[in-house]
Amino acid sequence: MSISVRGVSKKFGSFSALDRIDLEIPAGELVALLGPSGSGKTTLLRIIAGLEFADSGAVEFEGQDISSRSARDRRVGFVFQHFALFRYMTVFENIAFGLRVRPRRIRPSREEIRAKVHELLRLIQLENQAQRYPSQLSGGQRQRVALARALAVEPSVLLLDEPFGALDAKVRLELRRWLRDLHDKVQITSVFVTHDQDEALEVADRVAVMNEGRIEQFGTPADVYHSPATSFVYNFLGNVNLFRGRVENGATFIHSSPTGSIIFVRPHFLDVSRQPNGSSHFRAVTKHIHTAGPLVKIEAVTEWGAPVHIEMSQERFGALGLVPDETVFVTPKESAVFRADSHPAAADKS
Amino acid sequence: MATSLTWTGSKSSGPSFAASGALTESASLRWILIGTALVFLSVFLFLPLAVVFSSALERGIGAYLAGIRDPDALSAIRLTLLAAGIAVPLNMVFGVAAAWALGKFDFIGKSILISLIDLPFSVSPVVSGFIYVLMFGLQGLLGPWLIDHGIRIIFAVPGIILATIFVTFPFVARELLPTVQAQGNDEEEAAVSLGASGWQTFWHVTLPNARWALIYGVILCNARAMGEFGAVSVVSGHIRGLTNTMPLHIEVVYDDYQFVAAFAVASLLALLGLVTLAVKSLIEWQARRAAQIAQAGGGEP
Numbered sequence: 242m243s244i245s246v247r248g249v250s251k252k253f254g255s256f257s258a259l260d261r262i263d264l265e266i267p268a269g270e271l272v273a274l275l276g277p278s279g280s281g282k283t284t285l286l287r288i289i290a291g292l293e294f295a296d297s298g299a300v301e302f303e304g305q306d307i308s309s310r311s312a313r314d315r316r317v318g319f320v321f322q323h324f325a326l327f328r329y330m331t332v333f334e335n336i337a338f339g340l341r342v343r344p345r346r347i348r349p350s351r352e353e354i355r356a357k358v359h360e361l362l363r364l365i366q367l368e369n370q371a372q373r374y375p376s377q378l379s380g381g382q383r384q385r386v387a388l389a390r391a392l393a394v395e396p397s398v399l400l401l402d403e404p405f406g407a408l409d410a411k412v413r414l415e416l417r418r419w420l421r422d423l424h425d426k427v428q429i430t431s432v433f434v435t436h437d438q439d440e441a442l443e444v445a446d447r448v449a450v451m452n453e454g455r456i457e458q459f460g461t462p463a464d465v466y467h468s469p470a471t472s473f474v475y476n477f478l479g480n481v482n483l484f485r486g487r488v489e490n491g492a493t494f495i496h497s498s499p500t501g502s503i504i505f506v507r508p509h510f511l512d513v514s515r516q517p518n519g520s521s522h523f524r525a526v527t528k529h530i531h532t533a534g535p536l537v538k539i540e541a542v543t544e545w546g547a548p549v550h551i552e553m554s555q556e557r558f559g560a561l562g563l564v565p566d567e568t569v570f571v572t573p574k575e576s577a578v579f580r581a582d583s584h585p586a587a588a589d590k591s
Numbered sequence: 592m593a594t595s596l597t598w599t600g601s602k603s604s605g606p607s608f609a610a611s612g613a614l615t616e617s618a619s620l621r622w623i624l625i626g627t628a629l630v631f632l633s634v635f636l637f638l639p640l641a642v643v644f645s646s647a648l649e650r651g652i653g654a655y656l657a658g659i660r661d662p663d664a665l666s667a668i669r670l671t672l673l674a675a676g677i678a679v680p681l682n683m684v685f686g687v688a689a690a691w692a693l694g695k696f697d698f699i700g701k702s703i704l705i706s707l708i709d710l711p712f713s714v715s716p717v718v719s720g721f722i723y724v725l726m727f728g729l730q731g732l733l734g735p736w737l738i739d740h741g742i743r744i745i746f747a748v749p750g751i752i753l754a755t756i757f758v759t760f761p762f763v764a765r766e767l768l769p770t771v772q773a774q775g776n777d778e779e780e781a782a783v784s785l786g787a788s789g790w791q792t793f794w795h796v797t798l799p800n801a802r803w804a805l806i807y808g809v810i811l812c813n814a815r816a817m818g819e820f821g822a823v824s825v826v827s828g829h830i831r832g833l834t835n836t837m838p839l840h841i842e843v844v845y846d847d848y849q850f851v852a853a854f855a856v857a858s859l860l861a862l863l864g865l866v867t868l869a870v871k872s873l874i875e876w877q878a879r880r881a882a883q884i885a886q887a888g889g890g891e892p
Binding site for chain 1: 777778780781782783784785786787788791795796799800
């Protein structure tokens with residue numbers, strides 16, 4: 242079921258959490274709302290769910306305005322950051338809850354509920370944990386139970402609020418791949434909130450990057466990563482170095498003085514050499530070199546005293562044979578800079 | 592103090608052992624403190640309790656039972672049970688409603704409402720009783736009208752029940768409120784988004800989560816309802832066999848120098864106190880165990 246958000250605004254006191262948000266989520270897609278805390282992403286999700294109501298604007302499911310419908314009548318599956326499992330019910334009772342509270346005439350029979358719950362337990366790979374209580378499960382297991390509970394009512398839309406936020410790094414990674422597989426299997430329109438760019442880029446079909454109650458960009462992970470619409474998006478998706486300089490005939494010139502436009506360059510788009518090559522280079526002194534991991538990370542200081550982060554492959558690093566406290570020449574690779582002068586206001590904040 | 596010292600001592604796990612080691616006083620000082628606490632407890636708690644039971648049984652079990660079987664005593668027991676039987680369920684319903692409203696919602700005047708709920712705690716019970724006399728008594732605001740319509744409240748059973756309700760008003764709400772607040776709204780929101788009605792959410796989610804606090808509050812409320820003296824004394828009029836509750840009956844009989852009879856009924860109230868204490872400890876133990884289970888198995892993936 243497609244979701245349309247039209248001109249939704251929401252204020253908490255004088256704080257504007259959402260400012261005239263428009264968003265079109267096609268049916269069957271998995272969409273991430275990505276942004277820093279306070280960007281309004283959770284508020285938007287809760288408004289779609291009906292747990293919060295917008296001050297103005299409308300939410301439509303499949304073209305039908307459901308703004309005034311309560312959460313109970315929206316047929317939305319909601320997964321909470323801290324799971325919100327019913328602590329005095331077993332895993333089985335948790336998953337069955339949504340079916341058991343239905344009015345008698347549309348409530349499935351006892352056997353149907355049992356079959357449905359066991360089908361979901363198989364899906365989340367917790368078949369032999371049915372009689373356990375949430376407190377006896379690990380974080381990852383609890384989150385899977387929360388998902389199964391939301392799916393049990395066959396919702397038209399699945400909404401997940403920081404679904405992996407309360408889990409440790411390794412479980413997070415496993416669970417987000419699992420969520421992606423699950424989504425491919427059940428094909429239900431899903432929206433999840435996250436502040437982790439890797440999570441959003443890896444799992445989602447489309448990413449809405451949010452900042453200060455607005456959507457900065459909405460597009461595929463490749464779109465937002467490679468063609469960021471604003472400097473905020475560029476800055477938020479991955480590490481960047483911030484320079485001042487100018488772009489002439491496709492070549493980037495970094496200024497040592499604070500003049501010219503703001504230029505962002507990702508650490509792996511900085512080329513390092515021992516000899517000066519071309520005219521767009523600047524000098525830097527290497528300080529710390531971290532060789533653990535797939536990329537070598539170098540912290541250096543520019544000739545005008547600003548810190549700069551550089552990343553390169555292990556092969557390149559081996560060929561160069563860099564050591565700390567060495568003067569090198571750094572060149573931005575041509576196509577890889579992002580000029581912020583078209584969005585001066587946003588650039589000032591970042 | 593004595594109990595907490597021995598407790599940390601017996602559970603000598605790593606860090607707490609180190610902490611208690613650094614904070615431990617010399618043996619002599621420890622014995623003085625424990626001794627003081629024990630003497631204090633003996634004089635003010637154990638001894639009076641022992642006196643109640645020994646005085647009640649002074650002239651044998653026959654006299655003891657006679658004191659309780661006295662028609663006036665039985666009527667006092669019946670009245671106490673009636674007052675508690677009405678006040679406790681009412682205050683339970685009220686307490687749950689109040690704690691739910693105060694714990695789950697924000698509204699203007701919330702702190703004023705909390706203060707109002709605490710009012711019976713801060714006002715002397717005798718004053719509470721007088722408020723009812725001033726309202727419903729012969730010279731009171733509504734008194735003449737009530738007399739004209741043949742309704743007696745003061746010096747009658749309704750007054751006693753009203754006074755008991757007022758005095759025991761805060762117990763359930765006060766016990767529930769912190770629990771309800773601490774649990775937040777997540778589980779309720781989950782229930783609603785799964786299609787549960789407000790009533791189903793309350794019945795299946797909110798209430799089970801608060802059950803220990805609720806039972807605890809009801810027990811305290813009941814103990815107070817049965818033991819209340821001041822407010823009830825003012826509105827009762829001490830009519831034997833009619834408007835005497837157990838505490839009032841004890842006073843009246845004691846003033847008549849019927850010590851055994853007085854202590855016999857008093858022993859029933861003391862017994863109620865002991866049972867309350869035991870149930871309360873049991874509940875706290877249960878609730879702590881539930882919390883421990885909830886915390887265990889939290890961390891590992």
